[in-house]
Amino acid sequence: MCHIIFHDNRIKWAVESGMSFVGRRAPFRIYELAYQLKRCGYLQDNPLITNAEAVVNRQINISWSSFGMDAYVITHSVFYMTDSGTQMITDRHLRKSIRLLLIAIIANNYLEENIDILAEAILGLCFIQPDKVEMSFIDSAIEYILSKQNLDGSFYGPKSNELRNLSEFEKKYHTTLVVLGVLNAYKRKEYSSNY
Numbered sequence: 001m002c003h004i005i006f007h008d009n010r011i012k013w014a015v016e017s018g019m020s021f022v023g024r025r026a027p028f029r030i031y032e033l034a035y036q037l038k039r040c041g042y043l044q045d046n047p048l049i050t051n052a053e054a055v056v057n058r059q060i061n062i063s064w065s066s067f068g069m070d071a072y073v074i075t076h077s078v079f080y081m082t083d084s085g086t087q088m089i090t091d092r093h094l095r096k097s098i099r100l101l102l103i104a105i106i107a108n109n110y111l112e113e114n115i116d117i118l119a120e121a122i123l124g125l126c127f128i129q130p131d132k133v134e135m136s137f138i139d140s141a142i143e144y145i146l147s148k149q150n151l152d153g154s155f156y157g158p159k160s161n162e163l164r165n166l167s168e169f170e171k172k173y174h175t176t177l178v179v180l181g182v183l184n185a186y187k188r189k190e191y192s193s194n195y
Contacts, residue, residue: 035080071105071117074098078124085127085185095128103134106141114158115148116175119182126185142186145179155179 078098081089089095105121122141130138149155154172 071109071121074101074105075117075120075124078102078127082124082127089128098128099125099134102128103137106137110141110144112158113148115145115155116157116178119145119155119175119178123178123182123185126182138186142182145182149179 078089081087089098102121102125106118106125109115109118109121118141122138122145125134125138145155150172154176157171157175
C-alpha cells in the first residue's frame with residue numbers, strides 16, 4: 001500500500017474523487033489511473049472505476065485489432081481486470097472474447113516479431129488461466145521469445161522509426177521487464193514442466 005501526502009486539500013479532493021482524471025482520456029486510460037489509485041487506497045468503491053471498467057469491458061470484442069494500441073488496451077485491461085492474475089473475470093462471454101483476442105495477439109505479434117506485445121498477451125492469457133491447448137500455445141511462444149534473447153539477457157522492443165534515436169537501454173527495458181514478468185508467471189503457475 002502506498003501513501004500520498006497532500007499539501008493542499010483541493011489536490012486531495014481531486015485524487016480521492018477521481019474527477020481530475022475524467023478530462024479527455026480514453027476509458028482505458030481512466031481505468032488505468034483509477035486502478036493505480038485504488039491500489040494506493042484511494043477511490044475505493046468510486047463510480048469512476050466502475051464506469052471506466054464497464055466501458056472498457058463493453059468495448060472489448062473480437063473485432064478489435066490484434067496489433068498496436070488495440071493490443072495494448074486489451075492486454076493492460078486484462079492486467080487491471082484480473083488484478084495481475086489474482087482475480088477471475090467472472091463474465092464468461094467477456095472471458096471467452098478476451099481469450100480469443102489474446103490468442104490472436106500472440107499469433108499475429110509472433111509473425112510480426114513484436115516480442116513486447118507478444119509477451120504482454122502471454123501474460124494476459126496466464127492471468128485468465130489457460131486451458132491445455134492454450135498452455136501448449138504458450139509453451140511454443142515462450143520458446144520463441146527465449147530464442148530472441150540478446151547475449152546480455154535483454155530483449156529488444158518492437159522495430160519502429162520512433163525508436164531509432166533511443167539509447168540501447170530505452171530500446172530494451174520495457175520488453176525485458178515484460179518478458180521477465182511472463183517467465184515469472186509461467187513458472188509460478190507451473191504452466192509447463194519444461195522451464
